[in-house]
Amino acid sequence: MVEKTFTEADRNDGIEPDMVDQGHAPKSTTGGNGTLPMNMIQALNSALDAKMAEDPNVLSFGEDAGYFGGVFRVTDKLQEKHGLTRSFDAPISECGIVAAAIGMGAYGLRPVVEIQFADYIYPAYDQIVSEAAKLRYRSAGMFTSPITVRSPYGGGIFGGQTHSQSPESLFTHIAGLKVVVPSNPYDAKGLLTACIEDDDPTIFFEPKRLYNGPFDGWHEKPVSPWKAQELAQVPAEKYTVPLGKARIMKEGADVTILAWGTMVWVSLAGAEHAGVDAEVIDLRSLVPLDIEAIEASVKKTGRCVIVHEAPKTSGYGAELSALVQERCFYHLEAPIARVCGWDTPYPHAFEWEYFPGPERVAEALKSTMNGGR
Structure with missing residues:
Protein backbone atom coordinates (compact mmCIF):
# COMPACT_ATOMS: atom_id res chain seq x y z
CA MET A 1 0.00 0.00 0.00
CA VAL A 2 1.23 3.48 -0.86
CA GLU A 3 1.21 5.65 2.24
CA LYS A 4 -0.03 9.22 2.00
CA THR A 5 2.27 11.97 3.22
CA PHE A 6 0.61 14.67 5.30
CA THR A 7 2.08 17.95 4.08
CA GLU A 8 1.79 21.59 5.03
CA ALA A 9 -0.27 22.07 1.88
CA ASP A 10 -2.80 19.59 3.25
CA ARG A 11 -3.08 21.61 6.43
CA ASN A 12 -3.72 24.81 4.55
CA ASP A 13 -6.05 23.30 1.97
CA GLY A 14 -9.14 23.99 4.03
CA ILE A 15 -12.27 26.05 4.09
CA GLU A 16 -12.05 29.78 4.34
CA PRO A 17 -12.60 31.17 7.85
CA ASP A 18 -16.04 32.44 6.93
CA MET A 19 -18.28 31.47 9.80
CA VAL A 20 -21.50 32.92 8.45
CA ASP A 21 -22.95 31.76 5.14
CA GLN A 22 -21.86 28.12 4.92
CA GLY A 23 -25.03 26.56 3.55
CA HIS A 24 -28.69 27.06 2.82
CA ALA A 25 -31.79 24.99 3.24
CA PRO A 26 -32.81 22.88 0.24
CA LYS A 27 -35.86 24.12 -1.64
CA SER A 28 -37.98 21.19 -0.48
CA THR A 29 -37.49 19.79 2.99
CA THR A 30 -40.76 18.11 3.86
CA GLY A 31 -43.11 15.65 2.23
CA GLY A 32 -42.66 13.60 -0.92
CA ASN A 33 -40.82 10.37 -1.52
CA GLY A 34 -37.18 9.60 -2.14
CA THR A 35 -34.11 11.47 -0.98
CA LEU A 36 -32.35 14.76 -1.53
CA PRO A 37 -28.60 15.42 -1.53
CA MET A 38 -27.96 17.45 1.61
CA ASN A 39 -25.04 18.64 3.65
CA MET A 40 -25.36 18.64 7.42
CA ILE A 41 -26.64 22.21 7.56
CA GLN A 42 -29.45 21.38 5.17
CA ALA A 43 -30.26 18.11 6.93
CA LEU A 44 -30.58 19.82 10.31
CA ASN A 45 -32.72 22.55 8.78
CA SER A 46 -34.90 19.87 7.22
CA ALA A 47 -35.36 18.15 10.58
CA LEU A 48 -36.40 21.37 12.28
CA ASP A 49 -38.72 22.35 9.42
CA ALA A 50 -40.43 18.97 9.38
CA LYS A 51 -40.99 18.84 13.14
CA MET A 52 -42.24 22.44 13.29
CA ALA A 53 -44.68 21.68 10.49
CA GLU A 54 -45.89 18.53 12.24
CA ASP A 55 -46.06 19.72 15.86
CA PRO A 56 -47.14 23.26 16.80
CA ASN A 57 -45.45 22.82 20.19
CA VAL A 58 -42.00 22.71 18.58
CA LEU A 59 -40.25 26.08 18.38
CA SER A 60 -36.71 27.27 17.66
CA PHE A 61 -34.87 30.25 19.10
CA GLY A 62 -31.43 31.50 20.05
CA GLU A 63 -28.80 34.09 19.24
CA ASP A 64 -29.34 35.23 15.63
CA ALA A 65 -31.39 32.06 15.11
CA GLY A 66 -34.58 33.80 13.99
CA TYR A 67 -34.57 36.40 11.21
CA PHE A 68 -30.93 35.81 10.23
CA GLY A 69 -31.26 32.02 10.28
CA GLY A 70 -28.31 31.30 12.56
CA VAL A 71 -24.64 32.10 12.11
CA PHE A 72 -24.25 28.81 10.19
CA ARG A 73 -27.70 29.08 8.55
CA VAL A 74 -29.14 25.97 10.19
CA THR A 75 -32.38 27.82 11.03
CA ASP A 76 -32.54 29.59 7.67
CA LYS A 77 -36.09 30.54 6.58
CA LEU A 78 -37.77 28.86 9.57
CA GLN A 79 -39.12 32.22 10.74
CA GLU A 80 -40.43 32.95 7.26
CA LYS A 81 -42.20 29.56 7.12
CA HIS A 82 -43.44 29.19 10.68
CA GLY A 83 -43.82 32.73 12.00
CA LEU A 84 -42.30 35.01 14.62
CA THR A 85 -43.72 33.08 17.57
CA ARG A 86 -42.18 29.79 16.44
CA SER A 87 -38.74 30.94 15.28
CA PHE A 88 -37.25 34.01 16.92
CA ASP A 89 -34.11 35.70 18.15
CA ALA A 90 -33.03 35.74 21.78
CA PRO A 91 -30.85 38.15 23.76
CA ILE A 92 -27.18 37.30 24.18
CA SER A 93 -27.86 35.49 27.43
CA GLU A 94 -27.22 31.78 27.28
CA CYS A 95 -28.47 31.33 30.83
CA GLY A 96 -31.70 33.14 29.92
CA ILE A 97 -32.14 31.17 26.70
CA VAL A 98 -31.92 27.81 28.43
CA ALA A 99 -33.95 28.96 31.45
CA ALA A 100 -36.76 30.10 29.17
CA ALA A 101 -36.63 26.79 27.32
CA ILE A 102 -36.90 24.83 30.58
CA GLY A 103 -40.00 26.79 31.54
CA MET A 104 -41.53 26.28 28.11
CA GLY A 105 -40.82 22.57 28.27
CA ALA A 106 -42.42 22.23 31.68
CA TYR A 107 -45.62 23.71 30.25
CA GLY A 108 -45.80 21.36 27.28
CA LEU A 109 -43.75 22.98 24.54
CA ARG A 110 -40.73 21.38 22.84
CA PRO A 111 -38.18 24.16 22.42
CA VAL A 112 -35.03 23.71 20.35
CA VAL A 113 -32.51 26.36 21.32
CA GLU A 114 -29.33 27.31 19.54
CA ILE A 115 -26.24 28.27 21.50
CA GLN A 116 -24.19 30.00 18.81
CA PHE A 117 -20.96 28.15 19.68
CA ALA A 118 -20.36 25.38 22.20
CA ASP A 119 -17.82 27.67 23.84
CA TYR A 120 -20.72 29.97 24.79
CA ILE A 121 -22.64 27.26 26.63
CA TYR A 122 -20.86 27.67 29.97
CA PRO A 123 -23.04 30.53 31.31
CA ALA A 124 -26.01 28.16 30.86
CA TYR A 125 -24.29 25.23 32.53
CA ASP A 126 -26.00 25.72 35.89
CA GLN A 127 -29.45 25.85 34.28
CA ILE A 128 -28.71 22.73 32.21
CA VAL A 129 -27.17 20.73 35.06
CA SER A 130 -29.18 21.89 38.07
CA GLU A 131 -32.58 22.47 36.47
CA ALA A 132 -33.10 20.76 33.09
CA ALA A 133 -31.33 17.52 34.01
CA LYS A 134 -33.04 17.25 37.39
CA LEU A 135 -36.60 18.39 36.69
CA ARG A 136 -38.13 14.97 36.05
CA TYR A 137 -36.56 13.55 39.22
CA ARG A 138 -37.14 16.45 41.57
CA SER A 139 -40.82 16.65 40.54
CA ALA A 140 -41.34 12.88 40.81
CA GLY A 141 -42.32 12.79 37.14
CA MET A 142 -44.88 15.60 37.30
CA PHE A 143 -42.77 17.73 34.94
CA THR A 144 -40.28 16.93 32.22
CA SER A 145 -37.79 19.01 30.30
CA PRO A 146 -38.20 18.06 26.62
CA ILE A 147 -35.67 20.61 25.41
CA THR A 148 -32.95 20.23 22.81
CA VAL A 149 -29.87 22.44 23.10
CA ARG A 150 -28.15 22.64 19.71
CA SER A 151 -24.64 24.00 19.39
CA PRO A 152 -21.85 23.98 16.78
CA TYR A 153 -18.74 22.49 18.34
CA GLY A 154 -15.15 21.55 17.68
CA GLY A 155 -12.48 23.21 15.58
CA GLY A 156 -11.67 23.49 11.95
CA ILE A 157 -12.88 26.97 11.02
CA PHE A 158 -9.97 28.97 12.44
CA GLY A 159 -12.27 30.32 15.13
CA GLY A 160 -9.68 30.56 17.89
CA GLN A 161 -9.91 29.63 21.53
CA THR A 162 -13.50 30.76 22.13
CA HIS A 163 -15.12 29.21 19.04
CA SER A 164 -13.50 25.78 18.82
CA GLN A 165 -13.87 23.80 22.04
CA SER A 166 -15.23 20.27 22.46
CA PRO A 167 -16.91 20.15 25.90
CA GLU A 168 -18.95 16.95 25.52
CA SER A 169 -17.46 15.24 28.58
CA LEU A 170 -18.77 18.02 30.83
CA PHE A 171 -22.29 16.89 29.94
CA THR A 172 -21.87 13.12 29.69
CA HIS A 173 -21.09 13.16 33.42
CA ILE A 174 -24.50 14.62 34.30
CA ALA A 175 -27.28 12.17 35.09
CA GLY A 176 -30.49 13.15 33.34
CA LEU A 177 -28.88 14.54 30.17
CA LYS A 178 -28.52 12.92 26.77
CA VAL A 179 -25.57 13.88 24.58
CA VAL A 180 -25.59 13.39 20.81
CA VAL A 181 -22.93 14.09 18.14
CA PRO A 182 -23.74 13.25 14.49
CA SER A 183 -21.05 12.60 11.87
CA ASN A 184 -23.05 12.88 8.65
CA PRO A 185 -26.18 14.47 7.16
CA TYR A 186 -28.39 11.36 7.29
CA ASP A 187 -27.75 10.76 10.98
CA ALA A 188 -27.92 14.47 11.77
CA LYS A 189 -31.52 14.76 10.59
CA GLY A 190 -32.69 11.51 12.16
CA LEU A 191 -30.94 12.09 15.47
CA LEU A 192 -32.15 15.68 15.81
CA THR A 193 -35.71 14.54 15.15
CA ALA A 194 -35.37 11.86 17.82
CA CYS A 195 -33.99 14.42 20.29
CA ILE A 196 -36.89 16.82 19.69
CA GLU A 197 -39.39 14.01 20.27
CA ASP A 198 -37.64 12.83 23.45
CA ASP A 199 -39.10 13.90 26.79
CA ASP A 200 -35.70 14.47 28.39
CA PRO A 201 -33.14 17.24 27.78
CA THR A 202 -30.56 16.64 25.07
CA ILE A 203 -27.29 18.37 24.26
CA PHE A 204 -26.89 18.16 20.49
CA PHE A 205 -23.37 19.03 19.34
CA GLU A 206 -22.89 19.74 15.63
CA PRO A 207 -19.31 19.33 14.30
CA LYS A 208 -18.52 22.50 12.38
CA ARG A 209 -15.95 20.79 10.17
CA LEU A 210 -18.71 18.55 8.82
CA TYR A 211 -21.35 21.20 8.17
CA ASN A 212 -20.60 21.37 4.45
CA GLY A 213 -20.20 17.66 3.89
CA PRO A 214 -18.12 14.63 4.93
CA PHE A 215 -14.47 14.80 3.97
CA ASP A 216 -11.65 12.34 3.48
CA GLY A 217 -9.97 12.90 6.84
CA TRP A 218 -7.02 14.67 5.23
CA HIS A 219 -8.65 17.69 3.62
CA GLU A 220 -11.66 19.85 4.36
CA LYS A 221 -13.01 19.16 0.88
CA PRO A 222 -16.48 17.53 0.92
CA VAL A 223 -15.40 14.41 -0.97
CA SER A 224 -17.19 11.11 -0.64
CA PRO A 225 -15.16 8.17 0.64
CA TRP A 226 -16.59 5.05 2.27
CA LYS A 227 -20.20 5.71 3.21
CA ALA A 228 -20.14 9.48 2.69
CA GLN A 229 -22.04 9.53 -0.59
CA GLU A 230 -24.74 7.26 0.78
CA LEU A 231 -25.04 9.24 4.00
CA ALA A 232 -25.45 12.52 2.11
CA GLN A 233 -28.64 11.23 0.51
CA VAL A 234 -31.25 12.29 3.04
CA PRO A 235 -34.96 11.43 2.95
CA ALA A 236 -37.07 14.51 2.38
CA GLU A 237 -39.72 13.29 4.80
CA LYS A 238 -39.41 13.01 8.55
CA TYR A 239 -37.63 10.02 10.06
CA THR A 240 -35.73 9.23 13.24
CA VAL A 241 -32.42 7.60 14.08
CA PRO A 242 -32.76 5.99 17.53
CA LEU A 243 -30.64 7.33 20.34
CA GLY A 244 -28.21 4.88 21.89
CA LYS A 245 -27.52 2.91 18.70
CA ALA A 246 -24.03 3.09 17.21
Whole structure:
Protein backbone atom coordinates (compact mmCIF):
# COMPACT_ATOMS: atom_id res chain seq x y z
CA MET A 1 0.00 0.00 0.00
CA VAL A 2 1.23 3.48 -0.86
CA GLU A 3 1.21 5.65 2.24
CA LYS A 4 -0.03 9.22 2.00
CA THR A 5 2.27 11.97 3.22
CA PHE A 6 0.61 14.67 5.30
CA THR A 7 2.08 17.95 4.08
CA GLU A 8 1.79 21.59 5.03
CA ALA A 9 -0.27 22.07 1.88
CA ASP A 10 -2.80 19.59 3.25
CA ARG A 11 -3.08 21.61 6.43
CA ASN A 12 -3.72 24.81 4.55
CA ASP A 13 -6.05 23.30 1.97
CA GLY A 14 -9.14 23.99 4.03
CA ILE A 15 -12.27 26.05 4.09
CA GLU A 16 -12.05 29.78 4.34
CA PRO A 17 -12.60 31.17 7.85
CA ASP A 18 -16.04 32.44 6.93
CA MET A 19 -18.28 31.47 9.80
CA VAL A 20 -21.50 32.92 8.45
CA ASP A 21 -22.95 31.76 5.14
CA GLN A 22 -21.86 28.12 4.92
CA GLY A 23 -25.03 26.56 3.55
CA HIS A 24 -28.69 27.06 2.82
CA ALA A 25 -31.79 24.99 3.24
CA PRO A 26 -32.81 22.88 0.24
CA LYS A 27 -35.86 24.12 -1.64
CA SER A 28 -37.98 21.19 -0.48
CA THR A 29 -37.49 19.79 2.99
CA THR A 30 -40.76 18.11 3.86
CA GLY A 31 -43.11 15.65 2.23
CA GLY A 32 -42.66 13.60 -0.92
CA ASN A 33 -40.82 10.37 -1.52
CA GLY A 34 -37.18 9.60 -2.14
CA THR A 35 -34.11 11.47 -0.98
CA LEU A 36 -32.35 14.76 -1.53
CA PRO A 37 -28.60 15.42 -1.53
CA MET A 38 -27.96 17.45 1.61
CA ASN A 39 -25.04 18.64 3.65
CA MET A 40 -25.36 18.64 7.42
CA ILE A 41 -26.64 22.21 7.56
CA GLN A 42 -29.45 21.38 5.17
CA ALA A 43 -30.26 18.11 6.93
CA LEU A 44 -30.58 19.82 10.31
CA ASN A 45 -32.72 22.55 8.78
CA SER A 46 -34.90 19.87 7.22
CA ALA A 47 -35.36 18.15 10.58
CA LEU A 48 -36.40 21.37 12.28
CA ASP A 49 -38.72 22.35 9.42
CA ALA A 50 -40.43 18.97 9.38
CA LYS A 51 -40.99 18.84 13.14
CA MET A 52 -42.24 22.44 13.29
CA ALA A 53 -44.68 21.68 10.49
CA GLU A 54 -45.89 18.53 12.24
CA ASP A 55 -46.06 19.72 15.86
CA PRO A 56 -47.14 23.26 16.80
CA ASN A 57 -45.45 22.82 20.19
CA VAL A 58 -42.00 22.71 18.58
CA LEU A 59 -40.25 26.08 18.38
CA SER A 60 -36.71 27.27 17.66
CA PHE A 61 -34.87 30.25 19.10
CA GLY A 62 -31.43 31.50 20.05
CA GLU A 63 -28.80 34.09 19.24
CA ASP A 64 -29.34 35.23 15.63
CA ALA A 65 -31.39 32.06 15.11
CA GLY A 66 -34.58 33.80 13.99
CA TYR A 67 -34.57 36.40 11.21
CA PHE A 68 -30.93 35.81 10.23
CA GLY A 69 -31.26 32.02 10.28
CA GLY A 70 -28.31 31.30 12.56
CA VAL A 71 -24.64 32.10 12.11
CA PHE A 72 -24.25 28.81 10.19
CA ARG A 73 -27.70 29.08 8.55
CA VAL A 74 -29.14 25.97 10.19
CA THR A 75 -32.38 27.82 11.03
CA ASP A 76 -32.54 29.59 7.67
CA LYS A 77 -36.09 30.54 6.58
CA LEU A 78 -37.77 28.86 9.57
CA GLN A 79 -39.12 32.22 10.74
CA GLU A 80 -40.43 32.95 7.26
CA LYS A 81 -42.20 29.56 7.12
CA HIS A 82 -43.44 29.19 10.68
CA GLY A 83 -43.82 32.73 12.00
CA LEU A 84 -42.30 35.01 14.62
CA THR A 85 -43.72 33.08 17.57
CA ARG A 86 -42.18 29.79 16.44
CA SER A 87 -38.74 30.94 15.28
CA PHE A 88 -37.25 34.01 16.92
CA ASP A 89 -34.11 35.70 18.15
CA ALA A 90 -33.03 35.74 21.78
CA PRO A 91 -30.85 38.15 23.76
CA ILE A 92 -27.18 37.30 24.18
CA SER A 93 -27.86 35.49 27.43
CA GLU A 94 -27.22 31.78 27.28
CA CYS A 95 -28.47 31.33 30.83
CA GLY A 96 -31.70 33.14 29.92
CA ILE A 97 -32.14 31.17 26.70
CA VAL A 98 -31.92 27.81 28.43
CA ALA A 99 -33.95 28.96 31.45
CA ALA A 100 -36.76 30.10 29.17
CA ALA A 101 -36.63 26.79 27.32
CA ILE A 102 -36.90 24.83 30.58
CA GLY A 103 -40.00 26.79 31.54
CA MET A 104 -41.53 26.28 28.11
CA GLY A 105 -40.82 22.57 28.27
CA ALA A 106 -42.42 22.23 31.68
CA TYR A 107 -45.62 23.71 30.25
CA GLY A 108 -45.80 21.36 27.28
CA LEU A 109 -43.75 22.98 24.54
CA ARG A 110 -40.73 21.38 22.84
CA PRO A 111 -38.18 24.16 22.42
CA VAL A 112 -35.03 23.71 20.35
CA VAL A 113 -32.51 26.36 21.32
CA GLU A 114 -29.33 27.31 19.54
CA ILE A 115 -26.24 28.27 21.50
CA GLN A 116 -24.19 30.00 18.81
CA PHE A 117 -20.96 28.15 19.68
CA ALA A 118 -20.36 25.38 22.20
CA ASP A 119 -17.82 27.67 23.84
CA TYR A 120 -20.72 29.97 24.79
CA ILE A 121 -22.64 27.26 26.63
CA TYR A 122 -20.86 27.67 29.97
CA PRO A 123 -23.04 30.53 31.31
CA ALA A 124 -26.01 28.16 30.86
CA TYR A 125 -24.29 25.23 32.53
CA ASP A 126 -26.00 25.72 35.89
CA GLN A 127 -29.45 25.85 34.28
CA ILE A 128 -28.71 22.73 32.21
CA VAL A 129 -27.17 20.73 35.06
CA SER A 130 -29.18 21.89 38.07
CA GLU A 131 -32.58 22.47 36.47
CA ALA A 132 -33.10 20.76 33.09
CA ALA A 133 -31.33 17.52 34.01
CA LYS A 134 -33.04 17.25 37.39
CA LEU A 135 -36.60 18.39 36.69
CA ARG A 136 -38.13 14.97 36.05
CA TYR A 137 -36.56 13.55 39.22
CA ARG A 138 -37.14 16.45 41.57
CA SER A 139 -40.82 16.65 40.54
CA ALA A 140 -41.34 12.88 40.81
CA GLY A 141 -42.32 12.79 37.14
CA MET A 142 -44.88 15.60 37.30
CA PHE A 143 -42.77 17.73 34.94
CA THR A 144 -40.28 16.93 32.22
CA SER A 145 -37.79 19.01 30.30
CA PRO A 146 -38.20 18.06 26.62
CA ILE A 147 -35.67 20.61 25.41
CA THR A 148 -32.95 20.23 22.81
CA VAL A 149 -29.87 22.44 23.10
CA ARG A 150 -28.15 22.64 19.71
CA SER A 151 -24.64 24.00 19.39
CA PRO A 152 -21.85 23.98 16.78
CA TYR A 153 -18.74 22.49 18.34
CA GLY A 154 -15.15 21.55 17.68
CA GLY A 155 -12.48 23.21 15.58
CA GLY A 156 -11.67 23.49 11.95
CA ILE A 157 -12.88 26.97 11.02
CA PHE A 158 -9.97 28.97 12.44
CA GLY A 159 -12.27 30.32 15.13
CA GLY A 160 -9.68 30.56 17.89
CA GLN A 161 -9.91 29.63 21.53
CA THR A 162 -13.50 30.76 22.13
CA HIS A 163 -15.12 29.21 19.04
CA SER A 164 -13.50 25.78 18.82
CA GLN A 165 -13.87 23.80 22.04
CA SER A 166 -15.23 20.27 22.46
CA PRO A 167 -16.91 20.15 25.90
CA GLU A 168 -18.95 16.95 25.52
CA SER A 169 -17.46 15.24 28.58
CA LEU A 170 -18.77 18.02 30.83
CA PHE A 171 -22.29 16.89 29.94
CA THR A 172 -21.87 13.12 29.69
CA HIS A 173 -21.09 13.16 33.42
CA ILE A 174 -24.50 14.62 34.30
CA ALA A 175 -27.28 12.17 35.09
CA GLY A 176 -30.49 13.15 33.34
CA LEU A 177 -28.88 14.54 30.17
CA LYS A 178 -28.52 12.92 26.77
CA VAL A 179 -25.57 13.88 24.58
CA VAL A 180 -25.59 13.39 20.81
CA VAL A 181 -22.93 14.09 18.14
CA PRO A 182 -23.74 13.25 14.49
CA SER A 183 -21.05 12.60 11.87
CA ASN A 184 -23.05 12.88 8.65
CA PRO A 185 -26.18 14.47 7.16
CA TYR A 186 -28.39 11.36 7.29
CA ASP A 187 -27.75 10.76 10.98
CA ALA A 188 -27.92 14.47 11.77
CA LYS A 189 -31.52 14.76 10.59
CA GLY A 190 -32.69 11.51 12.16
CA LEU A 191 -30.94 12.09 15.47
CA LEU A 192 -32.15 15.68 15.81
CA THR A 193 -35.71 14.54 15.15
CA ALA A 194 -35.37 11.86 17.82
CA CYS A 195 -33.99 14.42 20.29
CA ILE A 196 -36.89 16.82 19.69
CA GLU A 197 -39.39 14.01 20.27
CA ASP A 198 -37.64 12.83 23.45
CA ASP A 199 -39.10 13.90 26.79
CA ASP A 200 -35.70 14.47 28.39
CA PRO A 201 -33.14 17.24 27.78
CA THR A 202 -30.56 16.64 25.07
CA ILE A 203 -27.29 18.37 24.26
CA PHE A 204 -26.89 18.16 20.49
CA PHE A 205 -23.37 19.03 19.34
CA GLU A 206 -22.89 19.74 15.63
CA PRO A 207 -19.31 19.33 14.30
CA LYS A 208 -18.52 22.50 12.38
CA ARG A 209 -15.95 20.79 10.17
CA LEU A 210 -18.71 18.55 8.82
CA TYR A 211 -21.35 21.20 8.17
CA ASN A 212 -20.60 21.37 4.45
CA GLY A 213 -20.20 17.66 3.89
CA PRO A 214 -18.12 14.63 4.93
CA PHE A 215 -14.47 14.80 3.97
CA ASP A 216 -11.65 12.34 3.48
CA GLY A 217 -9.97 12.90 6.84
CA TRP A 218 -7.02 14.67 5.23
CA HIS A 219 -8.65 17.69 3.62
CA GLU A 220 -11.66 19.85 4.36
CA LYS A 221 -13.01 19.16 0.88
CA PRO A 222 -16.48 17.53 0.92
CA VAL A 223 -15.40 14.41 -0.97
CA SER A 224 -17.19 11.11 -0.64
CA PRO A 225 -15.16 8.17 0.64
CA TRP A 226 -16.59 5.05 2.27
CA LYS A 227 -20.20 5.71 3.21
CA ALA A 228 -20.14 9.48 2.69
CA GLN A 229 -22.04 9.53 -0.59
CA GLU A 230 -24.74 7.26 0.78
CA LEU A 231 -25.04 9.24 4.00
CA ALA A 232 -25.45 12.52 2.11
CA GLN A 233 -28.64 11.23 0.51
CA VAL A 234 -31.25 12.29 3.04
CA PRO A 235 -34.96 11.43 2.95
CA ALA A 236 -37.07 14.51 2.38
CA GLU A 237 -39.72 13.29 4.80
CA LYS A 238 -39.41 13.01 8.55
CA TYR A 239 -37.63 10.02 10.06
CA THR A 240 -35.73 9.23 13.24
CA VAL A 241 -32.42 7.60 14.08
CA PRO A 242 -32.76 5.99 17.53
CA LEU A 243 -30.64 7.33 20.34
CA GLY A 244 -28.21 4.88 21.89
CA LYS A 245 -27.52 2.91 18.70
CA ALA A 246 -24.03 3.09 17.21
CA ARG A 247 -23.26 2.68 13.51
CA ILE A 248 -20.48 0.42 12.23
CA MET A 249 -18.96 2.68 9.60
CA LYS A 250 -16.44 0.06 8.51
CA GLU A 251 -16.21 -3.58 9.50
CA GLY A 252 -12.82 -5.00 10.42
CA ALA A 253 -11.09 -7.80 12.27
CA ASP A 254 -7.86 -6.40 13.73
CA VAL A 255 -8.78 -3.48 16.00
CA THR A 256 -11.85 -1.50 17.06
CA ILE A 257 -11.84 2.29 16.70
CA LEU A 258 -14.40 4.25 18.73
CA ALA A 259 -15.07 7.78 17.51
CA TRP A 260 -17.80 10.36 17.02
CA GLY A 261 -18.37 13.48 14.96
CA THR A 262 -15.43 14.63 12.82
CA MET A 263 -13.12 12.01 14.26
CA VAL A 264 -15.10 9.23 12.57
CA TRP A 265 -13.78 10.40 9.21
CA VAL A 266 -10.28 10.99 10.56
CA SER A 267 -10.31 7.47 11.98
CA LEU A 268 -11.32 5.98 8.63
CA ALA A 269 -8.47 7.84 6.95
CA GLY A 270 -6.05 6.79 9.69
CA ALA A 271 -6.98 3.12 9.34
CA GLU A 272 -6.40 3.27 5.59
CA HIS A 273 -3.11 5.11 6.11
CA ALA A 274 -1.91 2.43 8.56
CA GLY A 275 -3.03 -0.45 6.38
CA VAL A 276 -4.86 -1.96 9.33
CA ASP A 277 -8.15 -3.85 9.04
CA ALA A 278 -9.92 -1.69 11.63
CA GLU A 279 -13.58 -1.78 12.60
CA VAL A 280 -14.66 1.85 12.91
CA ILE A 281 -17.67 2.52 15.13
CA ASP A 282 -19.48 5.85 15.06
CA LEU A 283 -21.02 6.12 18.52
CA ARG A 284 -23.55 8.78 17.34
CA SER A 285 -24.91 9.26 20.87
CA LEU A 286 -22.56 9.34 23.85
CA VAL A 287 -25.42 9.14 26.35
CA PRO A 288 -27.21 6.78 25.97
CA LEU A 289 -24.26 4.67 24.83
CA ASP A 290 -24.46 1.53 22.70
CA ILE A 291 -22.17 -0.45 24.97
CA GLU A 292 -23.40 -3.74 23.49
CA ALA A 293 -22.05 -2.81 20.04
CA ILE A 294 -18.74 -1.72 21.55
CA GLU A 295 -18.40 -4.90 23.61
CA ALA A 296 -19.18 -7.15 20.65
CA SER A 297 -16.65 -5.41 18.44
CA VAL A 298 -13.80 -5.37 20.96
CA LYS A 299 -14.33 -9.01 21.87
CA LYS A 300 -14.07 -9.79 18.16
CA THR A 301 -10.94 -7.72 17.44
CA GLY A 302 -9.16 -7.91 20.81
CA ARG A 303 -7.91 -4.32 20.52
CA CYS A 304 -9.37 -0.85 20.97
CA VAL A 305 -8.32 2.67 19.96
CA ILE A 306 -10.42 5.66 21.01
CA VAL A 307 -10.25 8.91 19.03
CA HIS A 308 -11.66 12.28 20.09
CA GLU A 309 -10.86 15.93 19.51
CA ALA A 310 -11.22 17.12 23.12
CA PRO A 311 -8.22 17.10 25.52
CA LYS A 312 -7.20 13.68 26.76
CA THR A 313 -7.39 14.13 30.53
CA SER A 314 -10.92 13.38 31.79
CA GLY A 315 -12.20 13.28 28.20
CA TYR A 316 -15.03 10.94 27.27
CA GLY A 317 -12.42 8.51 25.99
CA ALA A 318 -11.42 7.81 29.60
CA GLU A 319 -14.95 6.60 30.37
CA LEU A 320 -14.98 4.46 27.24
CA SER A 321 -11.60 2.99 28.15
CA ALA A 322 -12.86 2.04 31.61
CA LEU A 323 -16.02 0.44 30.19
CA VAL A 324 -14.05 -1.57 27.63
CA GLN A 325 -11.60 -2.74 30.29
CA GLU A 326 -14.43 -3.76 32.63
CA ARG A 327 -16.31 -5.73 29.98
CA CYS A 328 -13.58 -7.02 27.67
CA PHE A 329 -10.48 -7.44 29.84
CA TYR A 330 -9.92 -11.13 29.06
CA HIS A 331 -10.31 -10.50 25.32
CA LEU A 332 -7.79 -7.65 25.08
CA GLU A 333 -4.49 -8.39 23.35
CA ALA A 334 -3.03 -4.89 23.83
CA PRO A 335 -3.55 -1.85 26.05
CA ILE A 336 -6.43 0.44 25.08
CA ALA A 337 -5.08 3.50 23.26
CA ARG A 338 -6.45 7.05 23.12
CA VAL A 339 -5.73 9.60 20.39
CA CYS A 340 -6.93 12.99 21.57
CA GLY A 341 -6.38 16.73 21.60
CA TRP A 342 -3.64 18.26 23.71
CA ASP A 343 -4.09 18.97 27.42
CA THR A 344 -3.80 22.69 26.73
CA PRO A 345 -6.12 25.60 26.04
CA TYR A 346 -7.19 25.46 22.40
CA PRO A 347 -4.11 26.57 20.40
CA HIS A 348 -5.37 28.83 17.64
CA ALA A 349 -1.97 29.18 15.97
CA PHE A 350 -1.45 25.39 15.93
CA GLU A 351 -4.97 24.26 15.16
CA TRP A 352 -4.07 21.52 12.69
CA GLU A 353 -1.30 20.19 14.90
CA TYR A 354 -3.77 20.05 17.80
CA PHE A 355 -6.32 17.92 15.96
CA PRO A 356 -5.87 14.18 16.04
CA GLY A 357 -5.07 13.52 12.39
CA PRO A 358 -4.77 10.38 10.26
CA GLU A 359 -1.05 10.07 10.97
CA ARG A 360 -1.54 10.10 14.75
CA VAL A 361 -4.37 7.59 14.43
CA ALA A 362 -2.21 5.40 12.20
CA GLU A 363 0.64 5.47 14.73
CA ALA A 364 -1.72 4.39 17.51
CA LEU A 365 -3.12 1.59 15.36
CA LYS A 366 0.35 0.27 14.50
CA SER A 367 1.41 0.44 18.15
CA THR A 368 -1.75 -1.38 19.25
CA MET A 369 -1.21 -4.08 16.62
CA ASN A 370 2.29 -4.48 18.09
CA GLY A 371 0.93 -5.07 21.59
CA GLY A 372 1.14 -1.44 22.64
CA ARG A 373 4.91 -1.18 22.14
